[in-house]
Amino acid sequence: MNNPLIIDTAIHWLAVIFYVIASVINIYGLIFRREKAEAASYYIVFAGLIVHGIALVYRWTIAGHGPYMVRYEVLSSNAWIALATFLAFSRFFPKIRPASIFMFPAVFLLIALGLFFNPEVKKLPPSLQSIWLVLHVTFYKIALGTILIALALSVFYILKNRTKIKWLERFPDKETLDIYAYRFVGFGFTFWAIGMLAGSIWAYQSWGRFWGWDPVETWSLITWVLFGIYLHLRRFFGWKEEKSAYFFVLCFIVSIISLFFIPLVESSIHAEYFR
């Protein structure tokens, strides 16, 4: 038990257990209208978040850098920030709380997926040793959290519109789902922009250019512009409801390709991570 990687993995698994229990209770509470169960799931998921946070801090200590290099730590930190973002936003916008039925399982699936990859520590190359990198990565992760919420709201809008599933009545009315999805895409657009700004400052510091048009950067810009088109279509072309929900699902798929698939298939200055 002296191997720090085993300790790290064990704490992560403990967090997964918390998340699984929270997800089951949350789904039960939402579907069968058990408010106490739903409330309890938030306490459990919060406990999981703390355990998961401890795992990430421990990982940071043993690796000597933040959790943004290998797939194991990238997925784990994405899950943590997505959940923290959801919990923070649901405090200010209580109407999005039923989206927990999507967010809690999504979070435990992300962290569990991470656990299937090699947890070995990779050292940080000198070009990645910058505070701007930490900000760059953190804001992309927050953006991922907000667009996950927007995805949940868009999908629930489509389901509510197309089906007569009983438990969907627990969700706000369709108009509210639609407008919250719109707003969370706006949040995602903002956080994605902050991530790009921090990245361009980091690139300038490292290579003397704010933009290198490398594949990951290009796809990140394409995704951001797509979010911009979504917002533009909604604001000026009257797109809303199901049409915009489907368009956002497309935007989300592109964002996932940008974040997770392009670094795998393309050679890039960003290819140091997620390998």
Next chain:
Amino acid sequence: MHRLKRLFLSRKTVLILILLILFSVLLAYIIPQRFYSIPENIEKWQQSNPSLAPFVIRFGLDHVYTTPWFAALLFIFLITLSISAFQQIKVSFKKTFSGVMPSGGNEFKKVDEVKVSTAIKEEGYLRMAGGPDWQKFVKYPWGYWGNVFLHLGIIITIASSLLIVLTEKRGLIYIYEREVHMPADKWTAKENGMLSENFVLPYAVRLEIVKTEFWDTDELKQLTSVLSFISEQGRSEQRTVAINQVMNYRGLNIYQQNRFGSAFFVEIADDKGFVNNSILQIESPQQRDKAGYGNFMIEGVPNLLKAKYFADAEKRSIDSNNPLLTLRLADKEKIIGEVSLKKGESGKLGPYTVRLADVLKWSGIIFADTTGMPGIFIGFFIIIIGSSIIYFMPPREIYLRRSDGGLFLLFRAGRFEDLHKEEFERISKGSEGRRSE
């Protein structure tokens, strides 16, 4: 003129421009770009796409971001945004300070004067306009300016990036220890803006020493180069540059590139006694038990020289002064000679006698003369302020009208009205008069 303005302001024009820019970016992603890909890859792509190659060359699709048509596209987008931003400033100013009361009366609700004033204040509404019988309160009045900020930010960012594209000068040199790069020497790679003159260094540069630090996993920890800058008068000044530690010297920003390796000084002698001195610069291996590779065509040697080296001949360290160089002479697919050498050693390579005279380190140094970079960051910062205001602080309005001996309340929100229903209901409930009234 009016028609032109309408065309620039049309939402369709904006959308088409965005899509065209997006399409250009996609083209640049699909077709190998000169500044990003190595020349062999570009040549390979052109050979495998012979029908597209002339079209690509003619329209500069192999360097999309430095073509005049891409600059023109950005410029038109810039004009559109500028006109739109100007219009938005007028709209935002009017919205913030307008004294117009919304028409209609059915939506107004009768309220208690004292209670409504308290409820409005508690929710953070500010009085923005009013007349003898009406008042306008707004929560987050700066929210009206979100779009203006967003557009201004995009304008500043695009204008600055255009300025950079047009005027930037960048040069890269791969330089080995004790080598002097003179101002007139060729760059390893360079990028010149469309309007900029040829990039010539105002001084000579000598690389004194390359320092490498590695993690115990053989991954690079830090790379540092000590440079001497030699003026025309022969005065020399020494400075250090490292990855992520930019240096500015006489107006130029100097960056340490993350490429480095060993320069092998090889003497190749043929059977007639002709000696060719070559410097083989090979990129460092990734690990102590892996080799770094390079292919070379040497003057006077008709065959391809394939080279590889291990950082340490014993493979015990990634950072050693005892590398092992292996040379292979290839005649098409066939290897006609092979020799492994340590520093100072000689051996036979096919018909040649080869001696490894010296081994020095080399690294990549980038010189950049860029104008407009602060504009990029300021522009981006303003974009973020704009979109934060739009989505985090959408404005909502409350109108109070005095008529028929009572005070009447009306809510309005330009965007996300449904999201504020609860807030409006809260104010409405807290402002109701006594039932007896």
